[in-house]
Each structure stands twice: as structure tokens, then as C-alpha cells.
Amino acid sequence: MASTTDDVEQPAAPAYPLRFRSAEARGARIGRPLRLLGRARDVDEALLDRIGRAFFEQDDAGAALAAAMRLPVGTPGRVTHKQLRTALAGGAMPEPLRRFLDEVTAVPDWVDWELVEEGAAVQRRLGQNSSDVLLQLSLVGGYRFGGPTDLLAATGALTGGALRRLEETQEWTVGLSEPGALRPYAPAWRATVHVRLMHALVNASFADPDPSTDRQGGRDRWDTARWGLPINQADQAATLGLFDGTQIFGCRALGVPVPPSDSRALMHLWRWVGHLLGVHPDFLVDDEWQRHRLNYHVLLAQAGISEAGPLLARAVVAAQAERTYPGPSWWQPFRAGFERERLLSMLTTFLGVRSMRELGLPLRPAWAHAYLLPLNTWRYRVLGRGRRGRERLDRWGRRRSAATVASYRTVRS
Numbered sequence: 001m002a003s004t005t006d007d008v009e010q011p012a013a014p015a016y017p018l019r020f021r022s023a024e025a026r027g028a029r030i031g032r033p034l035r036l037l038g039r040a041r042d043v044d045e046a047l048l049d050r051i052g053r054a055f056f057e058q059d060d061a062g063a064a065l066a067a068a069m070r071l072p073v074g075t076p077g078r079v080t081h082k083q084l085r086t087a088l089a090g091g092a093m094p095e096p097l098r099r100f101l102d103e104v105t106a107v108p109d110w111v112d113w114e115l116v117e118e119g120a121a122v123q124r125r126l127g128q129n130s131s132d133v134l135l136q137l138s139l140v141g142g143y144r145f146g147g148p149t150d151l152l153a154a155t156g157a158l159t160g161g162a163l164r165r166l167e168e169t170q171e172w173t174v175g176l177s178e179p180g181a182l183r184p185y186a187p188a189w190r191a192t193v194h195v196r197l198m199h200a201l202v203n204a205s206f207a208d209p210d211p212s213t214d215r216q217g218g219r220d221r222w223d224t225a226r227w228g229l230p231i232n233q234a235d236q237a238a239t240l241g242l243f244d245g246t247q248i249f250g251c252r253a254l255g256v257p258v259p260p261s262d263s264r265a266l267m268h269l270w271r272w273v274g275h276l277l278g279v280h281p282d283f284l285v286d287d288e289w290q291r292h293r294l295n296y297h298v299l300l301a302q303a304g305i306s307e308a309g310p311l312l313a314r315a316v317v318a319a320q321a322e323r324t325y326p327g328p329s330w331w332q333p334f335r336a337g338f339e340r341e342r343l344l345s346m347l348t349t350f351l352g353v354r355s356m357r358e359l360g361l362p363l364r365p366a367w368a369h370a371y372l373l374p375l376n377t378w379r380y381r382v383l384g385r386g387r388r389g390r391e392r393l394d395r396w397g398r399r400r401s402a403a404t405v406a407s408y409r410t411v412r413s
Contacts, residue, residue, distance in 0.1 A: 016052035017228040019147055019303035027299035030144070030355070037249065038293030043300065050282060051301045054237065055228030059278030061103045062200030068096035070204055084197065088190045104193050104276055105184045110286075111272055116182060119269025122262045123177040125390065126251055127397030129376065131404045133250030134173060135166070135316070136343065137350045138242035143313045144355055146306030147227045148235050153308040154222075155202060162315040163322045167408035173243075174401045182272060192276045199231045199278070206230040227303075236274075237283035238298045244270035245291035250350065254369065255376035263288045310360040317343060317361065323407040342368045 028035070071078040079097050087093035087101055123130055143149050172191055175181055181188035206222040222230050244267050248258050258266075264286065271284045285291050320343060325335040345368035348356055356363055384393045 023304035031299035034296040054233035057233040065100040066200035118265035125393040128400040143309040146303040149308040255373040313359040
């Protein structure tokens with residue numbers, strides 16, 4: 001008697017993707033400062049297991065809405081982009097969209113709005129330092145690991161223009177720091193929820209290709225067995241850690257004092273942002289030192305650098321020549337050259353010689369840090385003291401953030 005498929009024992013799905021801990025020694029070397037900051041004396045195998053399983057986990061609420069948006073025209077329950085825009089503005093919405101909005105408008109008990117607002121004020125006062133760290137240590141530093149970089153390359157980060165993506169990221173992070181901007185239906189709240197849905201749509205388009213072909217819509221099939229889901233909870237946790245804990249660590253390295261009260265407020269701000277982005281509660285933390293410990297274990301779980309990393313890093317450096325700087329046209333090439341050299345100098349100091357060589361970037365002396373350290377000491381420890389000093393820093397931060405966003409702004413057709 002012939003056996004049926006039900007009679008055949010199916011192999012169990014792997015708990016982790018192939019990338020998991022495939023370059024652990026490298027991750028430990030890169031994360032040595034985080035191990036000290038996070039007081040991680042030993043490797044927490046239970047935490048690493050949680051991170052490993054998260055490579056196959058997605059944002060379920062976002063995935064359900066993305067599935068409704070990908071239904072064929074005329075199918076009951078289909079959600080359109082127009083309906084999404086209406087809903088994010090507080091208008092009527094179909095049921096699949098209502099379920100998603102119910103989740104992102106519900107405010108958990110742990111949210112302290114005063115602390116969120118103080119976190120936004122801290123980020124405003126960080127000004128140019130925040131922009132520098134998020135670009136260099138968070139963004140380019142993240143290009144040292146395979147997986148997310150390969151997804152960025154597959155979604156057109158190289159062919160679509162690095163300048164536009166940098167502008168969008170800068171605009172979003174600056175928007176988060178505006179007063180009241182993260183309340184439900186406020187501008188930064190809408191932008192963050194939109195980012196979450198775009199992530200879910202990307203996940204759906206790459207994770208579920210047509211099985212009859214090796215390409216779907218002109219895109220290569222995603223290697224889930226190797227990388228995990230295209231946008232997964234482990235990588236979401238890593239990204240959040242680059243925005244909160246890494247930002248604090250990097251700004252301190254630039255001579256900016258970030259006292260415990262400011263650290264707590266900034267971490268709380270990003271905990272709320274992470275919740276809106278659909279990051280699992282296991283990876284949402286208020287405590288900076290807990291984040292450093294988590295980030296260290298995230299590094300242990302990562303793969304090594306892939307071919308996409310150097311391509312993306314060089315695109316960011318090249319984009320400095322495409323920015324629009326204040327001043328006459330004849331000044332633009334000189335300013336662009338300065339910004340490129342400043343970026344390379346800071347990257348060399350932040351990432352180290354080995355990482356710069358892995359990314360294919362030229363090394364530069366640490367002259368940028370040499371002038372920023374005393375400048376930030378004067379700005380924050382002398383001019384920034386007291387209430388009036390904080391107000392002065394707030395105005396300076398707003399000016400610098402606005403100028404940075406404007407310099408990346410592309411001309412809309």
C-alpha cells in the first residue's frame with residue numbers, strides 16, 4: 001500500500017537561519033565596548049536563542065494589513081493606499097485597516113508622555129551630533145553585516161539614489177523630536193506607522209515569491225533559509241538599538257554629556273517609536289545599559305559582511321557630493337569635499353581600520369573628532385548650562401537639523 005504525505009514524517013523547520021552566529025568571533029570583537037557597557041560578563045545563551053528565533057518572526061499586525069493591500073482589485077477586504085492615507089488622517093477605514101489602526105493607536109500603560117516629550121527635547125539638543133552618529137555609526141556601521149544590507153540593495157538602495165534615502169531617514173528622525181509629534185495621528189506618528197507598513201509590504205513581496213519562477217516582479221527570490229525573513233524581529237531589534245543606545249554611546253564619544261536623566265528620556269522616546277514600528281516587546285527597553293547588553297548579543301548573532309555592504313557604504317560617501325550646501329554655486333564643490341573628508345575621518349574613528357578596509361573606504365586621520373571634542377565641551381558644558389543654556393542648545397539643534405535635512409533634499413518632479 002502506497003504511503004501518503006501524511007504518513008511521511010516531515011523534517012522540522014530549522015529554528016535559526018544559516019546566518020545565525022556565523023561570524024560570532026567578529027561580532028564579539030566589534031561589540032567589545034558594548035560588552036563592557038552592558039556588563040555582559042558571559043554570553044546569555046537564552047537571549048541568543050531568543051534573537052535567533054526572531055529572525056523568522058515578523059510584525060503580524062503589519063503582515064495582515066499588507067496581505068489585504070496585496071489582494072487583487074475587486075477582492076472583498078482589499079485595502080488601498082488611498083484608504084490608508086485617509087485612515088492615518090483620522091478618517092473612515094475598512095475592517096482590515098481598522099484592526100491595524102487599533103493596535104498602533106492603543107497606548108500601552110508603560111508610556112509616559114512627559115518622558116517622551118523630554119526624550120524629544122534631548123534629541124533636539126543633540127543636534128548635529130545626533131545626525132552624525134545616526135549616519136556614521138548607526139547607518140554605515142550597520143552595513144558591516146549581511147542580511148539587511150542585501151535587502152536594501154535588492155529594494156533599490158543603489159539604483160534608486162542614496163541621497164533620497166538619506167533625506168527620508170533624516171527627515172523622519174528630525175520629525176520625531178518635534179513637540180507632540182508622536183501622539184496618535186500627529187505628523188511623526190503617521191510617518192512612523194507608514195514606515196511600519198512599508199516594511200510589511202516589502203516583507204510580503206520578498207518573502208512570498210511565485211514558486212514557479214526564480215524571480216518575482218524582477219526581484220531575486222529571497223534566501224529565507226540563509227537570512228531569515230526579509231524584515232524580521234531580530235533585525236528590527238538591531239535597528240532600534242542603532243537609534244537609541246548607539247546614538248547615546250556615539251554622542252558621548254563626541255564629547256557630549258548625556259546624564260542618566262537624558263539617557264532615560266531618550267530611551268523611552270525610542271521605546272515608544274519601536275512599539276509603533278511593530279518591534280516585539282521582548283526587544284523594547286527603557287534602560288540604556290540593558291540595550292547595550294542586548295546590542296552585544298545581537299552582534300554575536302550576526303553574519304559577516306556581504307557584497308552589498310561596501311557598495312552601500314561607498315554610495316553614502318559619494319552622496320556627499322550631491323548634497324546642496326548653503327552658499328554660492330562656486331562654493332559647493334569645496335564644501336562637498338570638506339563634508340566627504342569629514343565623514344571619512346569620523347567613520348575611521350568610529351568604525352576602526354579593519355571595518356573601513358572591509359567596507360572599501362579610505363582611511364583618514366581623526367581630525368574631525370579632534371575639533372568636535374573641545375567644541376562640544378564648550379557648547380554643552382559651558383554655554384549649555386542651566387535653563388537658558390538648554391534653550392540655546394534647543395535652538396541650535398533645530399537650526400542644524402533643519403540645515404542637514406535641507407542639504408539632502410532632492411528636487412521633486
